[in-house]
Amino acid sequence: MNKLCAAIFYIFSSLVVQHQLYAQETTDENLDSLINSYLLDEVIITGKKDLVNKQSKVLSSIDDYLESNNAINMMKRGAYAAEPLLNGMASERSVITIDGMRIYGACTDKMDPITSYVEITNLSKANIQSGQSGSCHGGTIAGSIDLVRQHSTCDNSGFKGMLFSGLESNNFQKIVGTKLSYSGSKFFSDIDFTFRDANNYKAGGKEKIPYSQFTKYNLSTTQGWKINLRHSLTASVIYDRATDVGYPALPMDVSLAEAVISSLAYSFTNISPHIFNWDTKVYYNHVKHIMDDSKRPDVPIRMDMPGQTNTAGLYSMLQGSKDKHTWKANISGHFNKSFADMTMYPNNPGEKEMYMLTWPGVHTYYTGIFGEDKIRWNDNWNTVASIGTAMHYDAVKNDFGLNSLQIFYPELKQGKSRWLKNAGISSTYIKGILIQNFGLAYAERAPSVSEGYGFYLFNSFDRYDYVGNPFLKNEKSIELNLATTLVFSKFNIKGQINYFRIYDYIIGVPQKNLIPMTIGAEGVKTYQQFKNAHLFNAQLVMSYDLLDYLQLSGNVVYRLGKIEKQDLPQIQPLTYNAKLKFEKNDYLAEIQIEGAAKQSQYGQNFGESPAQKYTILNATLAKQFNISMQHQLIVKTGVENILDKNYSTFSDWNKIPRMGRNFFLNLIWRF
């Protein structure tokens, strides 16, 4: 009963206190997951202080972290940089940010999602907002993922550090890194560095997966100045560089993916009794991505496909409360330039190179406002209402690119403005063991750079060349969600469904009269809009405390996607996961079973074949050694895919098999 009271206390406090707090303070896993499951539209994956303790594999990739969330699937094209699908929708429909900063991936084939430019070791948490509630930093249908990085505060705690290293048997991945921080009373400074290097991995049954190697460096630093009690400044830079990244599911690899992400933030706290916070940030980032086929022996034609994006932006957010209301208001804007081209080298050396623009110098200007109010009516009822609107303008700034798109659209003008709107309301009722939540929302998004202006982008999944359509209307969605949680002293269960009805759904449609450019492609698709599409997501999450130190938990997820009676591609079949966890003193042991049923509904008309059923088994063991007050050594070890099963899931591009049996060892030394 105590636990329940605590839970409810936390739930209420979450309405008035900033989100970060409970993630830092909660130590009880059960309570944490309870709160997470309560918060329908916000799931916090990793806690700040106990990141190391909570995750069974601390130095796993960020992809694995995100995938452990039921709202997310990771579309894998290799061992590196998977694309997050949120609520069953690909990344065009979601907004992915790092500390609230908009960053545009520079790869026309989505080989560099934003999530690939941060490291797990500098991540504090991922805020996942489902649907319209994620519209704070941009128009979205699926929701938003904000990767929040750790930083120190000016708490005068002096020097702290961490050294870590990891090794994985399957692809001989080596991980080394360090994290140093200094905190004074007026100043703090954090720096961390991670290096990863992996060879090709082997799928189950020792099947070698060529071109699955990667090397990645990530350097991140944050400096903070406390001007006085209420004013502070924070400057931050991330430099991430990946080289020699193989994409076994694609016809090309990547020789360089590089991002420089910088920001300067000003924070003004306790402005008045009713306004706690005013946070303003200006940022700039540059992403460069170079695709490379020089290691592939058989290509019909050699080509270079570099891409780059530059984004500058700012946001300013006010947060406050008065009486029953806890509110936030955000104004944000960004400017992006996306440019990608393609040079093809004819086999006949006497011929000139062939050159075209695949992203024809597209400039995007976005300005939006978003407001949210959480109202606590009484002990049983509370409501969250939010509303936002934005202006979105994009233009093809390169004449060469404009000329090429005018082949398809002779009437195309240089620029186009859009007005985006969103609004949502959700209410929660809490009584006794029951937490009931329901919500309704409306959201719109603008087409992505590729959907609007992409030029002959080859998709190796359906083997079509895609040409953008600058005349697409905004995509709109009405979203309905419902969640019921029952909390008993040792057992809790949560069932959640959400349904998106999407209007003017954007998808590629084959154009029979067009001839593909890519050698071996099936045809050409242009982006068109279907009157409506339906997406249904359902999940059931349970946990049961067998003993004080032994917990059984499990979850089941199912999604369904339809477009005019056809099944949408890349939709998760029934997937399950069960975990038995032992945690006592400084020991932690876990055994986990995960699997999926055969994909019975799949996008047959979109070139998809069904994913087969699978079950895999994982186990981990961890121990923390407290060497002294200051020094701790954490050892985590485990085996993934113990039975060395050869399998692939619905979200593996071209059904590339996932990793076979893998032993790992993670060492963390804190000082």
Added chain:
Amino acid sequence: MKILKSISILMLIFIAMSCKKDDIKIEKPNELDGLKLVQSIQNDPFIIDLYTTSGKLEQGYNEIFFTVKDVEGNLIENVESTWSPLMHMMDKNHACPYSPISLVPNSKTLHKGYIVFQMAGNETEYWDLSFNLIVQESPYTVSGKINVLPTLKKRVTTFTGSDGKKYVLAMVQPNLPKEGLNEMTALLYKMENMMMFSPVSNYTINIDPRMPSMGNHSSPNNVNLTQKSSLFYEGKVAFSMTGYWKINLQVLNESSEVLKGEAVTDENESSSIYFEVEF
């Protein structure tokens, strides 16, 4: 103050001078701007200077400009002229399609016309060009050997149609191809005999641009060539990237019967008649 004054006076003078220069330019535009001298043909008492935009005569369609001078170099006005190109081959002579000559609008001395050379000259075979001039009611002939260079890319094709007649088809535009939609124009002549070629009307020229080095892909939204208001066949050709393009052709008569050329299919990579473009 004095310095300021003198500076402003200097500036005024400078501005006045620059204005003056501009004025001169506007008054006397050089009608040869953008043209390069190819060669001069001299038969007393006249010299004819030939100009093209490239400074060369090439196999295929050539827009040719010329002026007539006397030996002192004075440009002659009121010249009536006709021309006739002739190919001297080892075993025979033949002419080629060409236009009548006209004065360039607003000029009294610059003439223009076009000639379609269906072949280039070489060491043993050469073209010559004769002009028949009427100056102040007296006839003169000026003629000389001209150097017609071969082109790397095919811009003209000669063929025998299924009607048994011989044709010359030459690409006029795009002269400077670019990525995107290009205006395309061509000329089609029927060979009446070795010396006479006449323009053909109301045929259709189907185009299918392909990139043989890139899986022989095509481009969308091309417009086949038809005659609009002149002799020229007009249409549009789309290049979705730079590089080498082969524009496969089919020539259809008034009743839409194919006289020459084959459709490009998976089995048939190229038509027997085509133009080439590389940029």
